[in-house]
Amino acid sequence: MQIEIPEKVNRIISTLAAAGYEAYAVGGCVRDALLGREPADWDITTSASPYQVKALFARTIDTGIQHGTVTVMLGKEGFEVTTYRLDGEYEDCRHPKEVVFTKSLLEDLKRRDFTINAMAYNEERGLVDEFDGVGDLKRGIIRCVGEARERFQEDALRMLRAVRFAAQLGFVLDEQTKQAICELRENLRKVSAERIQTELVKLLVSPHPERLLEAWETGMTAVVLPEFDACMACEQNNPHHSYSVGVHTIKSMGEVEADKVLRLTMLFHDFGKPQAKTTDANGIDHFRGHQKISEELAGGILRRLKFDNETIRQVKKLVSCHDDHPARTPAGVRRAVNRIGTDLFPMYLKVQRADIMAQNPATREDKLAKLYVVTELYEQILKEKDCVTLKQMVITGRDLMMEGIPAGPGLGEVLSKLLDLVIEDPKRNEKTWLLAKAKEIYKASRE
Numbered sequence: 001m002q003i004e005i006p007e008k009v010n011r012i013i014s015t016l017a018a019a020g021y022e023a024y025a026v027g028g029c030v031r032d033a034l035l036g037r038e039p040a041d042w043d044i045t046t047s048a049s050p051y052q053v054k055a056l057f058a059r060t061i062d063t064g065i066q067h068g069t070v071t072v073m074l075g076k077e078g079f080e081v082t083t084y085r086l087d088g089e090y091e092d093c094r095h096p097k098e099v100v101f102t103k104s105l106l107e108d109l110k111r112r113d114f115t116i117n118a119m120a121y122n123e124e125r126g127l128v129d130e131f132d133g134v135g136d137l138k139r140g141i142i143r144c145v146g147e148a149r150e151r152f153q154e155d156a157l158r159m160l161r162a163v164r165f166a167a168q169l170g171f172v173l174d175e176q177t178k179q180a181i182c183e184l185r186e187n188l189r190k191v192s193a194e195r196i197q198t199e200l201v202k203l204l205v206s207p208h209p210e211r212l213l214e215a216w217e218t219g220m221t222a223v224v225l226p227e228f229d230a231c232m233a234c235e236q237n238n239p240h241h242s243y244s245v246g247v248h249t250i251k252s253m254g255e256v257e258a259d260k261v262l263r264l265t266m267l268f269h270d271f272g273k274p275q276a277k278t279t280d281a282n283g284i285d286h287f288r289g290h291q292k293i294s295e296e297l298a299g300g301i302l303r304r305l306k307f308d309n310e311t312i313r314q315v316k317k318l319v320s321c322h323d324d325h326p327a328r329t330p331a332g333v334r335r336a337v338n339r340i341g342t343d344l345f346p347m348y349l350k351v352q353r354a355d356i357m358a359q360n361p362a363t364r365e366d367k368l369a370k371l372y373v374v375t376e377l378y379e380q381i382l383k384e385k386d387c388v389t390l391k392q393m394v395i396t397g398r399d400l401m402m403e404g405i406p407a408g409p410g411l412g413e414v415l416s417k418l419l420d421l422v423i424e425d426p427k428r429n430e431k432t433w434l435l436a437k438a439k440e441i442y443k444a445s446r447e
């Protein structure tokens with residue numbers, strides 16, 4: 001079986017070989033190349049020690065040297081070259097406490113997580129596939145190398161990786177691998193939030209975000225995302241819904257494109273429902289105020305998983321308005337654009353559509369028709385380019401304070417009412433008129 005290896009990777013392998021060392025492309029790149037996917041990066045494994053690798057190349061980066069990895073720089077590109085090693089006990093669930101080097105490629109492949117990730121290749125020897133990785137690629141199976149429990153005890157994150165690869169490749173989990181996850185899922189508590197975040201995002205933006213259900217079935221979400229389990233247990237007896245909150249959530253993720261913010265928003269948009277649920281005398285469930293609770297939960301979870309501030313801002317904002325329905329008039333839609341933000345409004349429309357599509361098909365048409373009108377009005381506004389934002393108003397909060405309106409929520413409210421007036425009629429965006437109106441509004445609010 002032949003793989004096309006990039007010229008620079010071949011150059012590194014042949015430089016090592018000419019110096020008498022073994023070297024192979026290894027892991028994810030071999031898997032992806034065999035699948036006809038573009039590998040994200042090319043990793044190399046070698047019998048040379050990190051210092052022997054360093055001695056052979058002009059430019060290297062040593063930050064991973066204590067784990068046996070040297071990054072070789074060729075031009076602007078960096079390639080990780082790792083010395084053959086065994087696996088030991090993992091201190092931080094990421095790197096073995098002590099690196100034990102080996103002279104054997106087989107030992108190095110044995111320590112890897114899944115059969116499809118445990119193949120090596122160089123042009124001289126061809127494919128090295130000791131654990132039938134090719135067979136598992138053909139059958140579409142994620143299977144641990146050797147004893148699954150051992151692989152997961154070495155690094156608990158691998159349990160989440162198993163589902164992530166299944167979602168990315170459309171594969172199924174091997175039974176023994178799945179069983180070991182059910183047994184060892186609690187170990188995920190030891191894994192850092194950043195590593196969980198990486199796997200969760202890869203799973204969500206994959207072609208199969210619905211495979212999150214497998215993380216739920218095996219008990220992993222109960223450990224890393226218990227709020228999702230609460231949604232799975234929350235039925236919705238309501239004319240708009242045919243599924244539990246959890247299943248609706250999963251369906252809605254499949255209705256948006258593979259974008260991190262959109263998929264996270266769909267995942268979290270109804271997380272507040274289990275807390276907000278009330279049932280009326282007719283047995284119909286209501287979820288008043290769930291948006292606010294969902295927004296708070298989303299913010300807390302994203303912070304817990306160490307997401308960056310901008311992602312948190314966008315997701316929280318979209319969750320906080322996912323169920324808003326602007327008045328279907330030009331002024332109503334302009335107001336909504338200002339409230340939600342010109343940057344996020346196109347995403348809000350996608351979120352609305354996905355939410356509706358994942359609801360009861362019988363009540364969907366009417367909602368879609370209304371959303372269509374809002375979308376049309378928004379497109380009209382874009383064409384006219386006359387969407388006023390707070391920034392474009394000719395007065396600011398400071399001007400109002402100069403007029404004696406004290407800083408605080410009251411001032412924000414006056415500003416927002418002024419903005420509404422300007423949106424209704426852009427000719428009102430004039431300083432004298434606005435200041436007089438501001439005083440009037442403030443006075444009325446105190447009476």
Ligand SMILES: Nc1ccn([C@@H]2O[C@H](COP(=O)(O)OP(=O)(O)OP(=O)(O)O)[C@@H](O)[C@H]2O)c(=O)n1
Nearest residue numbers: 027028029040111112113114117118155157158
């Ligand atoms: N917890 C881990 C992480 C990685 N690996 C091994 O290291 C290789 C490279 O890891 P990584 O770059 O994280 O994953 P890839 O398989 O390359 O996949 P992706 O780039 O999609 O993350 C994997 O193929 C696997 O052989 C492992 O055994 N256990």
